[in-house]
Amino acid sequence: MTVGEMAKALSLTPVTVEDETRTFSGVYIGDLLSWVMGRAKCDNIWITIMSNINIIAVATLVDVAVVILAEGVALEESVRQTAEQKGVNIYTSEKTAYQLAAELAGLSK
Amino acid sequence: MNEAVKLHFVVDGDDFTSAGQASVQVKKSLRQLGIAPEIIRKVSIAMYEGEINMVIHAGGGEAEVLIYEDRIEICLTDRGPGIANIELAMQEGFSTAPDNIRSLGFGAGMGLPNMKRYTDSMHIDSKLGEGTRILMTVKL
Numbered sequence: 001m002t003v004g005e006m007a008k009a010l011s012l013t014p015v016t017v018e019d020e021t022r023t024f025s026g027v028y029i030g031d032l033l034s035w036v037m038g039r040a041k042c043d044n045i046w047i048t049i050m051s052n053i054n055i056i057a058v059a060t061l062v063d064v065a066v067v068i069l070a071e072g073v074a075l076e077e078s079v080r081q082t083a084e085q086k087g088v089n090i091y092t093s094e095k096t097a098y099q100l101a102a103e104l105a106g107l108s109k
Numbered sequence: 110m111n112e113a114v115k116l117h118f119v120v121d122g123d124d125f126t127s128a129g130q131a132s133v134q135v136k137k138s139l140r141q142l143g144i145a146p147e148i149i150r151k152v153s154i155a156m157y158e159g160e161i162n163m164v165i166h167a168g169g170g171e172a173e174v175l176i177y178e179d180r181i182e183i184c185l186t187d188r189g190p191g192i193a194n195i196e197l198a199m200q201e202g203f204s205t206a207p208d209n210i211r212s213l214g215f216g217a218g219m220g221l222p223n224m225k226r227y228t229d230s231m232h233i234d235s236k237l238g239e240g241t242r243i244l245m246t247v248k249l
Contacts, residue, residue, distance in 0.1 A: 038226060054128070054213060062154070086133070
């Protein structure tokens, strides 16, 4: 499934959409950045409530397919611009990480 | 004989938000050299953790990346306070990072363990009051 199809199915709000045709595989949830770098996999969906600039570096280095900011977390404009420059897909949602994960699990059935 | 490709970076200690620039640049360079994605991921994550460590603990430092035919070497050097107990620092969850760093999502005590996890060998040379030098190798 592509990032764009998933975003539509979960009614996510786009923040930076650089490549909605990218396909994803698996989901990782976490806010401790080193933990995410140690455990998340390439092409994962990464759900987090962290919004500082370092999430862009982590998303780029791990090469996740998309970042979903849970619980209505917003990005500062400078962070959003960096995400755009680095080609990182980011969406936001009012839902909790758990609700998002449950819906993603439903999608894969 | 093929000479190694050499990349050198100064890691700015004042600017936490710019940490990662060297790793992202290395990632780009390795991609241009046609290095396998899994290797690129290992090298750039190990290096990012090192960069973050230098910014949090040592007021910055220097990073050198040498790309040989059979391996990539990453050398990180700083003139920070040094690591008091390397064995303890290598344990997952052990951290001396201040609270403001934790609020940024770091300081989980995973930096050095991640560097070890993503490299084939890692050697730490540290002297209290003088600084730390870390040499990591990833085989190609």
